Amino acid sequence: MNNLPVIAIACCEKTLSGYAIQSVNQFYIDAVSDFGGVPLLFPAAAKGNQLQNLLKNVDGILLPGSHSNVAPHRYGAKHNENMIDEGRDDLVFQLIEQAIENNIPTLGICRGFQEINVAMGGSLYPFVHQAGFNDHREDATDDFAQKYTEKHSVMVEHGGHFSQWLSEQKEIPVNTLHNQGIKKLAPDLRVEACATDGLIEAVSLDGHPYFVGVQWHPEWQAKHNQFSQFLFKHFIMASSQRNGVRLSGQRSDRKKNRQLT
Numbered sequence: 001m002n003n004l005p006v007i008a009i010a011c012c013e014k015t016l017s018g019y020a021i022q023s024v025n026q027f028y029i030d031a032v033s034d035f036g037g038v039p040l041l042f043p044a045a046a047k048g049n050q051l052q053n054l055l056k057n058v059d060g061i062l063l064p065g066s067h068s069n070v071a072p073h074r075y076g077a078k079h080n081e082n083m084i085d086e087g088r089d090d091l092v093f094q095l096i097e098q099a100i101e102n103n104i105p106t107l108g109i110c111r112g113f114q115e116i117n118v119a120m121g122g123s124l125y126p127f128v129h130q131a132g133f134n135d136h137r138e139d140a141t142d143d144f145a146q147k148y149t150e151k152h153s154v155m156v157e158h159g160g161h162f163s164q165w166l167s168e169q170k171e172i173p174v175n176t177l178h179n180q181g182i183k184k185l186a187p188d189l190r191v192e193a194c195a196t197d198g199l200i201e202a203v204s205l206d207g208h209p210y211f212v213g214v215q216w217h218p219e220w221q222a223k224h225n226q227f228s229q230f231l232f233k234h235f236i237m238a239s240s241q242r243n244g245v246r247l248s249g250q251r252s253d254r255k256k257n258r259q260l261t
């Protein structure tokens with residue numbers, strides 16, 4: 001029997017009561033567990049060999065949302081950005097490179113979606129509602145049911161994963177909690193869905209086992225949302241397949257080492 005797939009979740013670097021902390025919103029941890037993965041929080045400080053060694057024990061990567069924004073210099077922009085988290089940027093840009101190079105199943109959500117586009121050569125609008133699009137910002141309320149309620153639809157593009165998963169369904173109702181959005185699409189990314197105002201809201205990478213980014217938040221009550229179930233089930237399935245290959249490779253290495261001693 002395969003072990004449960006280990007899913008690396010990228011942390012944000014924040015400050016709490018004067019202490020520097022690594023943090024992940026619990027909704028992401030719960031969604032990974034609910035769909036059969038083992039969440040493993042990856043600290044934003046992990047670099048180089050540390051990261052390579054950690055990734056040897058990983059079957060999937062989740063790039064979660066965050067109120068911070070990708071540093072403008074990462075995509076040649078000059079505007080002032082107050083919500084910076086360069087430790088997270090450093091971590092996820094390495095993770096994205098490794099995920100593409102080594103076919104590690106990856107799901108990017110909101111900021112994670114934007115990081116994928118920037119890491120692969122695209123750019124972002126700092127405020128989409130100032131660039132001719134609708135206002136996609138989150139509601140300023142402590143009522144999370146209101147904050148995460150569905151606010152618009154995205155239109156499914158033909159030829160990608162989403163159109164295969166959904167067969168005839170052409171629209172997906174989604175929530176919206178973001179200021180920023182894709183301006184220039186990275187060259188190798190496929191558009192999977194767009195908002196009704198034309199903003200790109202979901203992408204994937206052809207030829208990869210699972211490399212998907214979405215601008216909305218499928219982790220919110222994921223078990224009760226049809227499309228969120230597609231997203232997470234396929235993500236965990238691809239990660240489980242990697243888990244099987246990874247562990248069988250490690251077993252044969254141990255056997256070879258025993259034969260050499």
Ligand SMILES: N[C@@H](CCC(=O)NCCCC(=O)O)C(=O)O
Nearest residue numbers: 065066067068110111178179180
């Ligand atoms: N900062 C980016 C992305 C917004 C985002 O990820 N919001 C979710 C915050 C709550 C959470 O998931 O932790 C933007 O504003 O576009």
